[in-house]
Amino acid sequence: MPKITEEVFYIPGQDEFMPDAHAYVLGKPSSKNLSLIDAGLTGKGNYKIQSIQKAGIELSAIKRIIMTHTHLDHIGCLAEIQKQIPWAELWMHQLEADLLEQGDERTVYGMDMFRGFCEEQFGLKPGAFKFKVNQKLKGGETLDLGDTAWEVIHIPGHSMGSIGLYHRPMKILIPGDVVYADHAIGRFDLYGADGPELKKSLMRLAELEVDILLPGHNQIVKDLPKGYILKTAKQWEPHLG
Ligand SMILES: [Zn+2]
Ligand SMILES: [Zn+2]
Numbered sequence: 001m002p003k004i005t006e007e008v009f010y011i012p013g014q015d016e017f018m019p020d021a022h023a024y025v026l027g028k029p030s031s032k033n034l035s036l037i038d039a040g041l042t043g044k045g046n047y048k049i050q051s052i053q054k055a056g057i058e059l060s061a062i063k064r065i066i067m068t069h070t071h072l073d074h075i076g077c078l079a080e081i082q083k084q085i086p087w088a089e090l091w092m093h094q095l096e097a098d099l100l101e102q103g104d105e106r107t108v109y110g111m112d113m114f115r116g117f118c119e120e121q122f123g124l125k126p127g128a129f130k131f132k133v134n135q136k137l138k139g140g141e142t143l144d145l146g147d148t149a150w151e152v153i154h155i156p157g158h159s160m161g162s163i164g165l166y167h168r169p170m171k172i173l174i175p176g177d178v179v180y181a182d183h184a185i186g187r188f189d190l191y192g193a194d195g196p197e198l199k200k201s202l203m204r205l206a207e208l209e210v211d212i213l214l215p216g217h218n219q220i221v222k223d224l225p226k227g228y229i230l231k232t233a234k235q236w237e238p239h240l241g
Pocket of ligand 2: 021071073074177216217
């Protein structure tokens with residue numbers, strides 16, 4: 001598992017016939033207060049856990065799992081991971097937390113057709129994604145994650161409760177699926193998505209100074225050109241309503 005900085009480890013998604021989200025482990029290893037950002041696709045729990053162990057990180061140091069959002073490619077293997085680190089808390093934005101606690105899985109699958117496909121493919125039953133959430137985030141918080149400070153930014157549009165995590169001193173942004181490398185952005189046609197909201201969220205992120213972009217899929221970028229997010233937002237603006 002590649003180390004991005006002293007306080008950020010990267011676990012690449014293991015895409016097969018469906019995408020598996022990247023996961024990140026945040027926090028100074030010496031703090032023993034680490035956070036796993038996102039889980040991944042159904043069936044990828046062992047891969048993610050083994051990647052953490054291979055990096056020499058004690059599972060007991062993982063204190064929480066923070067979700068950038070709750071699409072299946074991010075939350076699919078959450079229950080598998082929770083089985084191996086049952087002490088870890090679950091944190092996510094309130095809007096998606098409230099849905100999951102009520103057993104509302106519309107955000108997880110995004111669309112009915114996909115739900116049918118996944119239930120068949122993975123043998124998932126209704127209720128598979130009912131979780132108790134320990135901390136509901138709103139955006140605007142600054143989290144102390146293992147002796148590093150990360151700002152929570154609510155960036156809806158790809159999903160209603162998407163959050164970004166921003167480490168201001170090192171200019172690191174974890175935007176979930178809101179913006180990727182190669183001027184790509186997250187899709188905005190799924191349940192809870194909204195083009196104009198996504199435009200606002202991109203403009204919000206464009207105000208940040210970002211050197212390292214760690215998205216949910218595809219390449220990570222360690223030397224992001226200045227103005228990259230603004231340029232991406234402008235390119236997509238005509239499609240976002
Ligand atoms: Zn997504
Ligand atoms: Zn994704």
